[in-house]
Amino acid sequence: MTSDTPAGRAQAIGRQLDHIEARLMAGHLDRRGFIRMATMLGVGTLAATTMADKALAIGANQAELKRELQPRYDYIVCGSGSSGSVVARRLAEDTGVQVLLLEAGGAADAPSILNPAVWYTNIGGPFDWGYKTMPRPGLNNRSIAMPMGKAIGGGSSINATVWARGHKNDYDRWARETGDPAWGYQHVLEIFKRIEDRQGEPDPARRGKGGLVFMQPAPDASPLAPAMVQGCAAIGIPAFADHNGAMMEGAGGAAIANLCIGKDGRRRNVPSHYLYPIMDQPNLTILTQALVHKVTLQGKKAVGVEFEWDGRVRKIGVAREVVLSTGAINTPRILMASGIGDAKELVRLGTPVVANLPGVGQNFQDHTMVAACMWEPPEQAPARNNSAEATFFWKSDPKLPTPDLQPFQIEIPFSSEITSKQAVPTAWTIGPGIVQPKTRGFLRFTSTDPKAGVEIHAKVLEHPDDMAAMRKAIELCREIGNSAPMKPFVKREVMPGPIKGAELDDFIRNAAVSYFHATCTAKMGKDKMSVVDAKLRVHGVQDLRIADGSVMPHITTGNTMAPCVIIGERLAEIVKAG
Template identity: 85%
Template structure:
């Protein structure tokens, strides 16, 4: 008889909650089914009442949609969910949160082990880059979440804070020390509910966001950490503690996974307050553009429930639509490079040439791959160990972040050589020098955005990636990995042009598109230190697009910090 695991029970229970909230299940049946999954009677009743209260409240708020709210937040991702929560904590403020996608209750979202199956699926915007020479004229997917939670609903669940140098750079770029590591560390400590080895100087306990080192990891993960140590990369118990204040190291990854289930950012920030009368959440709501009176934003034009509506904002609009959609909304509203706007036939409201420029992303090579003697089922998020290291000892900060991935993770070209049971170490660079840009095809909000990512076009990026491939091969073939290696599948000991072609054919996005509406003080900056859009009233941006430079590591946690910083700024007045 097949045994139901705790993770499976949690997944089933979460689906039942979603069905109850949406009115597809009644209270009595929910309580009975929850009990069959091992939930106590009182706990099942409490869960049912909360879900019913949320469902009834949000249904009523949608029916009675107001023509005007105090704040409109566009995008319910890793930053927008935080901003909406912090604004709605004031009961006197009416908040409207708009999300172009739908609910985040699909099995492929809830199960962190299959995050990669969401790429190109219904919960992904489906963006692709323009063919470029850095990728041997390939076009690659640029995944972005299209559901409540945004990227936090389809990513690999990794909580990576970034290096201390990242935030100190932000502070210098913005001219505001509150963006520096010292203050950001205090925010992290306040919001975290860290389940790993205690570190009171660096980690928080009891906050909103649950994370832990990958529990009961595949034996591949600790073996890779040991293999890193064997080549001189020190092992750490926590990849977000002291390790990210120095030259780097290897560790089991921090994951936002609980009882085998993904905990996306809305599960921490939005769900607990969705029964409040001052927070309205509209899904399947596509923002076309901002409405303006001169240079003052008055609200948004949004497509929802089959209609194009104009909804007002008495105080401010916050764009949290991500590094592709935020610049798109700005440009469609007449805010951007004047030459580009005129090409599109869009009246110029504010000439901000930095909108859509400074595009940055992390790049991974998919893949350096090994075939094991026997199958090794993936666990948790299928990517439980990582390391940060320098491609050149003279660098101030680690610029490489490979991840061990417990499946044959590959590009469309390297997949031809993949083995179904293989595991991967994906060489990754996280301090790219290449800079791309976005370009709208037309003034139609539904038209595609041209993403000129310029991946690997800076010589320093290729040099770092060569080093990353060589280092990953050394680690994968090191003695601590021997028990898990029958043979190296690819790339083998290739050099020169052959190695460069392998890299360009295998390169994929790390899913961390950022920096396209950067914070700063120079002429290419789009927002100031208080995230106000230059030259425009009542408009702020809070998402990964405001990063002056991309952080060292996965970007979900830094996007939460951006949301928290705007929350602080707005509360301070």
């Protein structure tokens, strides 16, 4: 977002406020100095005073809790991402319980995190675990990045801020596979309505207002975004005012994206909604730079966690339950290190078998995007908001029950390491994406060392139906990009052009990248490959649950942050219900 727009100026002020607030919490600025500087930035005296008092209370409380770590907590939550932050918040709402939250990364106050327009610069950086897939034929033996957030907020701190609920059919399918109707759309919709604080056109039947999670249709969007929605309409994909709601109960459509970006233009990650408001409570201890090694067990009962923090390995006990919320790669890693997984693989690694669960690390699913459908404009338009403000969901085959395509209009020349050689610096992109993949990959662990590598066999595009869907996605994106509503923004099509057959397939394999939605590696269900049951309890292990994207039996239709929040909310409901 540029600083010459009202939203851009608000974002610049917001970044300055974040900087001085961080200095205040760290003890490098006093209360009076903060209030003076905040008022100079245009914050009212009362609001500045409230901000200062909250930040000081949080800083003092968390510092004291870290100095006085307890030998045992009622709950230990591992991971502060889109599910873990929710779980920790909901459990700590009962002030009679003590909650310990462990996060392997650090604070989420870096400019590249706070500024949503540059989210892509975090890929491969200090806030990313840095995972890559194994080379495989579906990608012409390329290895691609598999970003996972390593900071407070996990993926919600480095993603593109998109709040995409998924399709109605996704949740009804979960309900069927788990045998629990509470995972179905009817109940999940009620959770969404309760937690959302959606701005924009009201839809009380489907959308929430006044909840914890602030989101809005991209404000002051680039002219490219509504033009793409109009381009979709020109080829028969209907336009909607909301990319969630009614659009995701039917055949799909096009809309301006819902984004978790505040009125000040800054990223609103999941902890900003859930954790920050209660970090001054004495029953919530948050440790950053705390790398979980394994769950400690007595027989088949979880009794605590072993983790590395402040220069040494520690063990802390748990009175009630351990909750793993460390994501689709690290959750299986921790399970395997704890003796929970495929018995043959555990024996190979030299780990005693506690629970033989062959589904750990299997069923890997992700969304795939082709980073290369690109147009050069007559003149460059600066990116705004998250640099990706419009999207559509559609079916590659009308007979499908659920949309399987989700391209995004991206206001920069988004490309792979191969297609970047043809990219134009001023170009914009429509990224074809498939979101109902039939490919199923797997993880293979090379060691129980928590810092050792993991082999990610994503098997991208190795199912022929996925390649067929991607061909259709490219066809649609080219039609839209070359449509009449987009002509004011097109000097020429950069790539791919009207290529067909083997040449198109080669282009796809060279341009494909991850959509950054790794999931499904510890799925819930009742079959022999499931890892948790409908109440998110690990099969065969007492007092251990999982709440993150790994428990999805099938990946949702669209960006996965919002569904991961639902998983956290569902676990909290289940635990509180006893």
